[in-house]
Amino acid sequence: MVFWRNTGMILLFYMLAVSCEKMLEVETPSNQIGKDKVFADVxxxxxxxxxxxxxxxxNSPLSGExxxxxxxxxxxxxxxxxxxxTNGILALYHNQQTDTNSTVYSVWSTAYQHIYAANAIIEGVKASALPGNEKxxxxxxxLLIRSILLFYLQQVFGPVPYPVTTDYKVNQSLSRIKxxxxxxxxxTDLSYCAGLLPDQYRDSERVYPNRKSAELMLAKVYMVRQKWGEAEQALKTILGSPLYSxxxxxxxxxxxxxxxxxWQLKPANPGDPVKEAMVYYFSGAAPTGYALSESLVNSFEVGDLRKQLWMAAVTVGGNTWYRADKYKNITINDTEDSIVFRLEEVYLLLAEALAQQNKTGEALQYINPVRQRAGLxxxxxVSKELLLGEILLENRREFFTEMGHRFLDLKRNNRLSDLQPVKPNWKAFHSVWPIPQKDILLNPNLKPQNNGY
Structure with a gap:
């Protein structure tokens, strides 16, 4: 892993980025700023x-592109x-990625860069004299950002390093942990994190996460660990909050x-479209980027309003493709931010957690609102097995193109083999990506490489 060595400089970098975007009314430092200065005031x-x-x-795994x-x-x-x-996307599409794939490397490297920055902030604020509630x-x-990034790294790469310091002498030789x-x-981190954060948002657009964001992330970890009862409790806590409807x-x-x-992320400048609006957009010509698969389009029941409202058909020369059309603003945008977490995920995770505990009647109370809103x-x-299958389908129809949901949901349910009929190159070892060769060469402690690569 490549980590910054100067904590003060990375914090300066982040402050400069924010000053340029005017996200906060803070004067840009004229030269350098030490970590003690960064955390001298709120x-x-x-x-x-x-x-x-x-x-x-x-530029991170959470980015819309x-x-x-x-x-x-x-x-x-x-x-x-x-x-x-040139960027390795076709190799991923054909499930032929290698440890030199540039897209694989970008997911890995940008995640660890931001984890380092999160650790710098954690260290700085702990050593500061800021008021206790602000600290x-x-x-x-x-800590929540670090935890989210590490969760996605674990899901995509399997065993990964877990850096908790900015000490490059430690980080440059970290091993992967199971x-x-x-x-x-x-x-452990998310339980602690939930205790630190308030319920109330500090921004009306919810662009900064709160305690319930941490509790949802904790519930996602519980789900992967098959701690159904703990997940149920965490998810019901979120649904019990008056903040959400x-x-x-x-x-x-x-x-x-x-x-x-x-929780959602705000575009860089007022009026900018979110990245999800642009990365999937094409019109008047055949796609040269992404289009929705026939498998996804055909997964929708007749009358499902999501197919009508969240997809757009593009017909050229007698051929029809479908693009994701969830975010509508591709020029001037004043109504959309990039959503990271939304309540429907709580509903469907809770339905799954309840079904796994054979509470199928109660689980229906949480899948049905999602279905009925879509006109179904x-x-x-239904039986537990049939209900779990329906929940998996609802996740696909509800969250396509959002945050890698399909991969995570299939993996959590041990259903990645379902891809085989439409992904002929799919092999069992594709449940994880390879560790980038660049970082293995820099740090041999990252060996062994994941099986199959």
Whole structure:
């Protein structure tokens, strides 16, 4: 892993990024700033933290042009029409990635860069004299970001390093730890994180996460660890909050002012479209990037309004493709932010956790609102196995192109082999990506390489 060696400089970098975007009213330092200066007051500490969010939006696994499309083509939700494979996307699409794939490396390297920045903020705020409530909040937000990134790294790469310091002498020789241990540490960190964060948002657009964001992330870890009862409790805590309400209008799901949104990322500048609006867009010509797969389009039941409202057909020369059309603003945007977590995920995770505990009747109370909003009939009494299959389908229809949901949901349910009929190159070892060769050469402690690569 390549880590910055100068903590003060990386914090300066983040503060400069945020100052340029005017996300916070903080004067740009004229030269350098030490870590003690960054955390001398709440305003400068918030500037460093806001810069971390800008980095997440611009170039990280959470960016709208990263795991959504990358894992979409890797599974069966997207087709790639790239003309060349300079960035490794076609290799991912054909499940032929290697340890030199540039897209694989970008996911790995950008995640660890932001993890380093989060650790710098955690260290800085712990050593500061900031008021206790502010110290807790800033540490909690940085720890949550670190935990989310490590969760996605574990899901995509399997055993991974778990850096908790900015000491490059430590980080440059870290070994990978087993997936079970990564998840155990995440459970501990997220439980602690939830205790640090307040419920109330510090921004009306919910562009900074709160306690419920941490509790949702903790529930996702519980689900992967098959701790169904703990997941149920965490998810019901979120649903019990007056901060949220189910959005019954499909046309408003991706509008930034809805109370079903748990956390979202703001575009760089006022009026900018979110990245998801642009990365999937094509019109008037055959796609040269991504299009929705026939498998995904055909997975929708007749009458499903999501197919009508969240997809757009493009017909050229007698051929028809479908593009993702969840985010509508491709020029001037004043109504959309990039959603990371929304309430429908809580509903479907809770339905799954309940079904896994044979509470199928109660589980129907959480899958049916999602179905009925889409114009589908409510499910009635079904077996556990059939219900889990329906929940998996609903996740696909609800969250296509969002944050790599399809891959994560199939993996959590031990159903990645379902890809075989439409992904002929799919092999069992494709449940994880290779560790990038660049970093193995820099740090031999990252060996052994994942099986199959």
């Amino acid at each position: 305003q400068t500490a918030n500037a460093a933290l806001a810069g971390l969010y800008a980095g997440l939006r611009d 990263s795991l959504g499309p990358f894992l979409g083509v890797y599974t069966d939700d997207l087709d790639s029409y790239a003309l060349t494979d 807790n909040r800033i540490e909690g937000e940085a 997936s079970g241990e990564v998840l155990s540490r995440l459970e 189910f959005q019954n209008d499909l046309t408003k799901v991706f509008q930034k002012d809805s109370k079903h949104i748990i 009939s409510a499910l009635t009494s």
